[in-house]
Amino acid sequence: MRAASYARRSDSKGKKHDERSVEEQDALNLRAAQSNHWDLPPTRMYRDNDLSASRYSTKERPDWLALEKELNSGQLDVLLIWETSRAWRKLSEWVLLVDTCRDNKVLIHVTSHGRTYDPTQRRDRKTLIEEGVDSEDETEKTSERVKRAMEANRQQGRPHSRPPYGYAIEVDPTNHRAKIRVPVPELAPIVHEIIRRVARSEPVSAIAKDLNLRGIDSPSVAQGLKPHPRSQGKPQWSPAMVRKICTNEAYIGKRGLVDATWPPIVEDEGFEELFWKANNLIKDPERKTTKPGRAKYLLAFLGRCGVCNEYLTRMGGREGPDRYKCYAATGCVTIRMDWVDAAIGEAICNRLAKGDVLEQLTTRDNKDLYAELEELRADHQTALDLRSRKKLSLLALSQEEERILPRIEEIEKALRPVTLPQCIEDLTKDAQGNLQIIRTRWNRLDIPAKKDVVRTLIESIRILKTTVPGQHKTDEQIDNMLKARVKVKWVNEQ
Numbered sequence: 209m210r211a212a213s214y215a216r217r218s219d220s221k222g223k224k225h226d227e228r229s230v231e232e233q234d235a236l237n238l239r240a241a242q243s244n245h246w247d248l249p250p251t252r253m254y255r256d257n258d259l260s261a262s263r264y265s266t267k268e269r270p271d272w273l274a275l276e277k278e279l280n281s282g283q284l285d286v287l288l289i290w291e292t293s294r295a296w297r298k299l300s301e302w303v304l305l306v307d308t309c310r311d312n313k314v315l316i317h318v319t320s321h322g323r324t325y326d327p328t329q330r331r332d333r334k335t336l337i338e339e340g341v342d343s344e345d346e347t348e349k350t351s352e353r354v355k356r357a358m359e360a361n362r363q364q365g366r367p368h369s370r371p372p373y374g375y376a377i378e379v380d381p382t383n384h385r386a387k388i389r390v391p392v393p394e395l396a397p398i399v400h401e402i403i404r405r406v407a408r409s410e411p412v413s414a415i416a417k418d419l420n421l422r423g424i425d426s427p428s429v430a431q432g433l434k435p436h437p438r439s440q441g442k443p444q445w446s447p448a449m450v451r452k453i454c455t456n457e458a459y460i461g462k463r464g465l466v467d468a469t470w471p472p473i474v475e476d477e478g479f480e481e482l483f484w485k486a487n488n489l490i491k492d493p494e495r496k497t498t499k500p501g502r503a504k505y506l507l508a509f510l511g512r513c514g515v516c517n518e519y520l521t522r523m524g525g526r527e528g529p530d531r532y533k534c535y536a537a538t539g540c541v542t543i544r545m546d547w548v549d550a551a552i553g554e555a556i557c558n559r560l561a562k563g564d565v566l567e568q569l570t571t572r573d574n575k576d577l578y579a580e581l582e583e584l585r586a587d588h589q590t591a592l593d594l595r596s597r598k599k600l601s602l603l604a605l606s607q608e609e610e611r612i613l614p615r616i617e618e619i620e621k622a623l624r625p626v627t628l629p630q631c632i633e634d635l636t637k638d639a640q641g642n643l644q645i646i647r648t649r650w651n652r653l654d655i656p657a658k659k660d661v662v663r664t665l666i667e668s669i670r671i672l673k674t675t676v677p678g679q680h681k682t683d684e685q686i687d688n689m690l691k692a693r694v695k696v697k698w699v700n701e702q
């Protein structure tokens with residue numbers, strides 16, 4: 209009989225009493241093969257050292273892939289493994305292996321059991337697969353233990369990793385054995401600047417570019433980290449780094465929503481508010497922010513065609529003033545860009561001058577959501593408890609989680625503090641409803657900031673088909689045409 213063996217080790221540290229090294233597994237498998245008179249040449253002894261096969265591990269295991277190929281070649285009669293749980297902690301992979309053996313009529317010899325299973329036999333297959341379920345459960349338990357420890361740390365607001373950019377670890381002056389996280393005086397203003405600029409709707413790519421132009425060290429350089437071996441030149445700021453800073457609650461001295469043991473990156477009264485603005489802009493991009501650096505036209509991919517509901521885009525390839533056009537191939541509607549943009553700007557300024565708009569946007573009744581969240585969390589905990597007492601199958605647990613977890617995420621998102629983009633507050637601050645002041649400020653905004661204002665205040669803009677073709681020459685004619693064709697629906701409009 210032609211045999212192959214597969215040996216691997218889950219972890220190089222924390223060796224369990226019954227765990228065998230790869231060499232030991234090889235030796236034991238070889239001895240088993242010899243006593244059964246199976247042909248096991250060194251070329252068919254596959255091994256993966258020091259790589260975790262757990263479903264929480266994403267590393268590739270090269271020999272496992274080679275073995276899979278060998279099994280499918282139809283050249284094997286028996287596969288020797290030391291034991292099931294050490295080798296295949298991922299249930300789906302284990303099942304795949306058992307079934308690959310079944311389909312190719314390969315026996316599975318588990319050396320630690322001293323038994324050979326025939327996966328084409330229903331009972332043997334069942335035994336093997338149940339083994340796999342148990343070992344997957346073991347990994348789940350390990351990973352749960354790690355998660356619980358981290359969660360406990362998190363709830364007490366203790367740090368659990370390297371401090372983020374802008375902080376350093378220092379010895380606590382009041383207790384020389386303890387270490388504390390403190391803001392680095394040279395870096396804290398950079399973090400502050402980034403958060404402030406994102407809150408003002410500056411595109412993250414523009415911010416990253418500017419930091420690089422000014423020669424400010426990127427986080428990995430500032431923290432003295434080793435550059436990636438394949439990276440060329442000094443690591444630069446990227447839009448992703450800017451985004452990461454604006455979504456890291458560590459900078460307002462929090463872990464999750466709990467107060468942390470370290471201070472905010474800057475001691476500034478409005479800083480937390482500013483952080484949430486930036487955070488919301490980054491995390492809720494489809495509602496309020498504009499793709500960084502792309503926005504050139506106010507209503508492109510924002511306003512819609514009143515005929516087919518497609519987005520508007522700029523009409524290309526023609527002389528004369530720019531026009532918006534329906535993005536559909538049919539191009540149902542077109543309209544002059546400068547006229548619509550001016551009309552929308554004017555409508556927004558008028559609305560902001562009225563004043564009560566902002567309040568309308570930020571008031572929200574969250575009582576029901578909080579109640580629902582509590583309930584879902586309790587449900588989840590119950591399911592976990594039942595599972596840990598083996599009263600719930602893995603499958604049932606995962607079905608419960610599929611129901612519960614996405615909804616929890618949705619609610620948590622909805623419960624994040626409501627903030628308006630900074631640019632809206634900048635438009636109205638101290639203007640006391642003076643339309644002229646607001647208008648001047650609006651005209652100074654760049655397109656991405658204007659788009660954020662539009663998205664926050666307006667639910668939809670639709671451009672209807674022209675009904676009265678002909679010349680629009682006087683202001684009155686233009687006004688009437690726009691009034692008839694541009695339909696604006698405000699957010700929270702009664």
Ligand SMILES: [Zn+2]
Pocket residue numbers: 513514515516517518534535536539540541
């Ligand atoms: Zn259309």
